[in-house]
Amino acid sequence: MLHQLRRIPKAAASAVVVTLALAGAFLTPAESARAADPAYKVLVFSKTAGFRHDSIPAGTQAIRDLGAANNFTVTATEDSAAFSTANLAQFKAVVFLSTTGDVLNATQQSALQSYLDGGGGYFGIHAAADTEYDWPQYEQIAGAWFKSHPAIQQATVRTEDRANAATSHLGQTWSRTDEWYNYRTNPRANVRVLQSLDEGSYSGGEMSGDHPITWCHPQGNGRAFYTGLGHTQESYADPAFRTLLLGGIRYAAGFAKADCRAETGYTSLYNGSTTGWSQAGPGSFTNTDATLTSQGGMGLYWYRTKEYASYSLKLDWRMPGDDNSGVFVGFPSSDDPNSAVNQGYEIQIDATDTADKTTGSVYGFKSADLAARDGALNPPGQWNGYEIRVEGERLQVFLNGVKINDFTNTDPARSLRQGYIGIQNHGTGDDVSFRNIRIKELGGTTPPQSSTYEGESYTSSQGVQPADHGPASGGRTLGYIENGDWAGYSQAQLAGARTFSARVSSAGAGGTIQVRSGSATGPVIGSVGVSNTGGWETFQTVSTALTGTPTGPVFLTFTGGAGSLFDVDTFTLGR
Structure with missing residues (x-):
């Protein structure tokens, strides 16, 4: 290929109590139960150079309502001149609300790019994917470009990530009516998919059965979030959809922490089914709505089907207050929970304790990086995600995608090279919930070189x-x-x-x-x-x-x- 010319001008560039999970959306406690974020500003941009959605006014008003209730103010505009470095600096997040066509010039594109690289947030809603086709970087920001859509109809939305603030209020499936976009490329390899469509539940899906519809991803030093929902006016009156919008805004603004790194190759150990799990010691876990919640103890709920060596273990957890639990790794097979304590390692979950015994610590051995931990942590009442990465005798802990601990075992009585995994029920009143426990075997016992x-x-x-x-x-x-x-x-x-x-x-x-x-x-x-x-x-x-x-x-x-x-x-x- 000759490179004399760019194709696009550079300027544009024991017993477990089991309860069947309920399908469908459900609402968490009122948002007022969550501590308010610091006051901030959001820019809502809805300029169109192509098809114009009649839901834009309803969407703008819904975001204004969310702002009034959640401590952010909204500036709504269709003036592209708002995209200057100086003007964008005042906003924590920019929302592209069903924009269409070429709406930014090269200077404005550059300002948006710099804003995101510097730590700003982007949230694209519905036709935001039908925008800026002359700017290759926009596809990276939004995650994918629009290709086509069938008629408006009801479909089943699968919730893949129920820890993100935008989707934690939803059940595993959500039946709703909207205009369902097909995309030119599948974004899964580059984003964390939060929701996908069941193409068998409606007509006109063209993504070969893997159809992401809502996702997030890091963008430079900032954050990007997109949902294909939101075509109809009725969407913006739906409390469940409004909660999704709020979560997306809070993630883009940097207040709702989440692991939005792309994720492939994981095997589910628990997502509603307790097959392969066993209780050691007193207490138990309830199993409701694909959520395990500890009660009583002190005991251990462990996955006894297989020992693991060299793996990435991911799970979501939530505690309502100053509760106590943990994730154990590297322990031998035993119905005595003390074997995990004495021969394995616990990655702690506890809001308040000494540095080596609080959230993110390798309990009793190494504190988390507390500054990194505090910057990545969602407070009690909200969901958090752990990645526990074991390679040889090295154990790394990531909280909501941020590395907060790096520990190497030197104790001859313990070994991380092979063992079981489990979650702790600490005692009465220590109520911690877990979702979506999954593992990816890494195929070795030493870190990749x-x-x-x-x-x-x-x-x-x-x-x-x-x-x-x-x-x-x-x-x-x-x-x-x-x-x-x-x-x-x-x-x-x-x-x-x-x-x-x-x-x-x-x-x-x-x-x-x-x-x-x-x-x-x-x-x-x-x-x-x-x-x-x-x-x-x-x-x-x-x-x-x-x-x-x-x-x-x-x-x-x-x-x-x-x-x-x-x-x-x-x-x-x-x-």
Whole structure:
């Protein structure tokens, strides 16, 4: 492929009490039971350059109502001039309410991109996916572009994530009437899917049975949330949908914490069925609405079907107040809960205790990073998500997607290399609930020494575009790179990285790749030159050491002469 011209101008660029779960939506206690967020501002943007939805006024009023009840003020506009760096700085989140067509110029696109990279929030509703087709980065922000839709009809919505503030009030399924979008691509590989459609429940689904409809994902240093719901005026009078809107706004604004990293390859251990689980010791767990809730104790509810070695364990938990529970890993098979205490490790759930015995700690052994923990934690009454990652004797704890503990076992009486998992019922009055326990086996006993990423899988960028090349991994590269361009990868975290290598090609001027930590203007922790390789289809590998103690997501910045410099096929972080 020739690179003289960009395809798009750069300017545009024991016994368990079992109760059958109920299907359908249900409402949690009133929002007034939740502590108010600090006062903040939200921009609602509803400009249309294509089809105009008659539900826009109802949607705007619904968001105003939510703001009045939840401590945020709303500025509603259809003036694209609102997208300036100075104006956006006053808002915690920007809502694209059924926008359509090309509604931002290049300068305004750049302002939105900078706003999100700097920590701002985006929330797209319904036709927000039918917007900004001339700006490739917008597809990354929204998650996917609209393709088509059948007639308005009733369908079944599956709730895949019941911990996110936008969906925790819903049952496992939700029957509702709306206009159901098909998308040009499936976003699942790049976003955390919160809801999907059962294509067998309606006519006109065109996504081969895997049909995400609501999702979230990190966007630079900010956050992005999208829902395809919201075509009809009636939607905005529905309390369940209004709660979804509020949760999406609060996530985008940074107040509702959630793990919105893409998730694939996990096997469910509990999502309503208790098959394979057993109670050790006194007390029990109720099982209602695909939710386990502890009562009595002190006991342990453990998954006795299989021992695990090298895995990522994820689960959602909620405590109503100052309660106590925990997740045990690495213990031997036993009907005595003390075997887990004495031969395994507990990742604690407890609102108040000493640092080594409170939420996020490896109980009695290592405190969480309390600043990171407090920044990632939703308060009592709200759902949180743990990822407990065990590789060899190393145990890492992530809270709502943020790493808060990193512990290595040195006790000869214990070993994390193989064992069972379980959840604790601590005692009367310590009422902690769990949902969606799932595991992904990692296929080894030691941490991976390297991680490889596709160059075109950027989550934020300036100037660059994907380019098609047959010899490239997946047939595409990060292309159209010119001096001053950059690409960010929120999924590629630098913690522990020591080396950087990239598979590159060039029939252009060549140049330099700078590896930056945390943002496009963050510290340069490594740089490597790229020479002309003899053609865009001819690839070579370049590499460099990384310096300092890099943290945060990877950002690649590019320098060189005039015109297209080089393409990046894949890059690898070595540890």
